[in-house]
Amino acid sequence: MDFYQTDLSQLHDDLVNKKISATELTRETLDHIKGNDDQVKAFLTLDEEGAMKQAQAVDEAGISADQLLAGIPLAVKDNILTKGLRTTAASKMLENFTPVYDATVVEKLKQAGYVNVGKTNLDEFAMGSSTENSAFFTTHNPWDLTRVPGGSSGGSAAAVAAGDVLGALGTDTGGSIRMPASFNGIVGMKPTYGRVSRWGIIAFGSSFDQVGWLTRSVKDNAYLTALIAGNDEHDTTSSLKEVPDWAAQLNDSTSIKGLKIAVPKEYYDGLRADVKAVIKAALDHLESLGATVDEVSLPHTHDGVPAYYILASSEASSNLQRYDGIRYGYRAPEAKNLEEVYVKSRSQGFGDEVKRRIMLGTFSLSAGFYDAYFNKAAKVRRLISDDFTKVFKDYDLIVGATGASTAFKIGAEIDDPKTMYMNDVLTVPVNMAGLPAMSLPAGFSAEDGMPVGLQLIGKPFDEQTIYNTGYVFEQTTDFHQKTPQLGGQN
Template sequence: MNFNETNITDLHNQLVNGEVSATELTKESFKQIKNTEDDVQAFLTLNEEAALKQAAALDQSGIQDDQILAGIPFATKDMISTKGLRTTAASKILKDFKPIYNATVIENLNHAGSINVGKTNLDEFAMGSSTENSGFKPTKNPWDLTRVPGGSSGGSAAAVAAGDVLAALGTDTGGSIRQPASFNGIVGMKPTYGRVSRWGVIAFASSFDQVGWLTKNVKDNALLMEAISGVDHHDMTSANRPVPHWAANLDQASVKGLKIAVPEEYVSDAIDEDVREVVQAALKHYESLGATIDTVSLPHTKYGVSAYYILASSEASSNLQRYDGIRYGFRADDFKNLEDVYVRTRTEGFGEEVKRRIMLGTFSLSAGFYDAYFNKAAKVRRLIADDFNKVFEDYDVIMGATDASTAFPFGDKITDPTKMYMNDVLTIPVNMAGLPAMSLPAGFSKKDGMPVGLQIIGKPFDEQTIYDAAYAFEQTTDFHKKNAKLGGQD
């Protein structure tokens, strides 16, 4: 079985009818992982024994019609706590850490009967856009092993694109689900901030982080998002709002009369020409389906990257203080005193990018610089949110390129942090405003044949309109049916 050739609904029907068992599906997932892992390097830890035990229990009890996710294998970004299963955030400082509890999203999926096959690689503490910053190994793009899979959820995206699993959990702080989804030709959804509990998710920047899914198609994404969404008393930032049946509503999906705004900043000359061509073709397709399209401006987009890296790094410098070599995680040897424990542990345990952001954040929060940097960045964040709010007064969704380029070669940007940071210029504003957004496969570059993603941004808690728009496009195109070289057809 190739998971790129099927979907959750079909597998669920086969499970209910006894045509396939949860054990067989789980074994197929591990078989595919072992076939691709030497090349792709998507996983940090496998959960084979526990996963097969869970699958056997499901087979014994039987899967009912209303258990749509039961027996479905998935992967988890190694930023999300899993009880008794190594959770590292791809950092040497947590290389042997095993949490004593599950994140809320994992508890929800366990309740649904989904089977976690393992933990996927990422940029250390989700700080990066290429998965080259992992403390253990770089993950490769299944479409072209010489190119990055994007980041920070690069391992999750690569696992889906390689056909290892139907879906993988990711986290999105500044584009870390959408950008790798674009680079790997799959669907990546970042929900509204507060839609999904962050409890048990290792914190990078708490006011930006949000959990979401990477999948092969839109309906699978909607089904899975329903399972992890909702208020959680463990997370005071989770929103007490009803969770719609997004997937069930897709049958009525139509974009006729949909009002689409296209920011000039998202289709400017700063976007590679081959990416712009794909995005413009996708927009014309929406017009042919009955949508109306107008060009608008989000004038403060150009300040997004600068403001984001001040704010997110400031939050990171605070969140990462807990890694001190005392309570849990890695502790350096040969220390002389308590201060030496702190310094040596953090020096040896953190990678260069994490250290860079801690220093940037600490500087931005320090006396004499708070007003000059952090306070100004917070004001820019409000202006960016206001830009979106103004556009949404007249339009249903905003569309444009997910990323300015296709997946780039290894080493192309890793030595230039500023160049790497600019890679997220089109995704960061969404996180600054706390909005939902998706990257949808929209075509392929004529220059290098790599996938290109279309970004669809919605109003707060209006994920349904995003799913509807994406589903209408997907059902009238075949880009989502194309598979990476290691995931199926060439």
């Protein structure tokens, strides 16, 4: 099975028409992963036995024409709970943790008949931009094995880019789906905050986190996002809004004529010249398809990163209090009293980046500094949201680069947290405002040959306009058809 040469709809037809069985498909998928994952290192856990049992059950029950996901092998980021299957958040703290229930998104996928082949690597507790912060190993970019896949959903992105699966679940707190999508030349969608339930997601920043998909195509992304979206009684922040059938509107008649696109001038600041050239060519192409493109201003764009890291780290500090060495998770074996259980378990169980954010968040929430830092950052968040609201009064989409550069070399930035944080300057404002946004392949760098992502930002709950635009762009270019040569020169 070559996932580069098919899509969700075609694979479904093959299963329904018995050109291939779910068992055969899953076996081939697992064999493919085992054949190349020693190079890519996308998976923390490969659930071979469980996947084959799921596939066999699907074959025994039969697949009807309306069961689009039945028998389709997919992957799940390892900070999303899977009942009976180890879930680590790529942390020593949860190295041996096995959940007793499924996240809502996983439960919905099970009901649809999917096959989970395994759990993908990430930055520990989703804190990072390169997947180098995993407690276990670094995932490699399939386009160039010496480069990072982005983060924190780097394992999911690499699995899709390497042709292991058609889609993989990720989470996006400040760009953790979109940046890996950009670095790996695939599609990554962060839905509107509240569109998808967060129940069963190991929390990083609760007011920022959102679950979404990394896929090879826009239409597959639209299909899969609709399956996991919707209100959930377990998550009071999940929206009551009806979930449209986004994929149904993506066809030969889909058009972006008359679409009004805003390009913030701030989104060009700091862009590497080769990335800027790709983005300008993509914008010219959208204009040639009938869209109007105007330059606008989002004046608080560059305030997003410092405000985000104060707010998200504060929420992380609160969320990670539960890992205390008492109830579950890692417990320091040499601890002799209660204080040592707390201190040694957390010191040994958490990695450096997680500790850094816990300390930053705890400091920002402390009595003497709350007003100076947390409260001020919250006000900046409102200003960023207001900037978007003003632009969306006159425009349908905001478009720009997903990242200021292409994927960087492994080890190049890991010792410089400030530089690493600034990689998210174009993605974090979207999470600050709770907006939907997608990265899709826009071309390749003339400097290093690596993929460049185009970011489409929409109005709240207007994923349809994003999908429509992405689909038309995809159908009139061939960037998404390019594939990496593992271990070779791309």
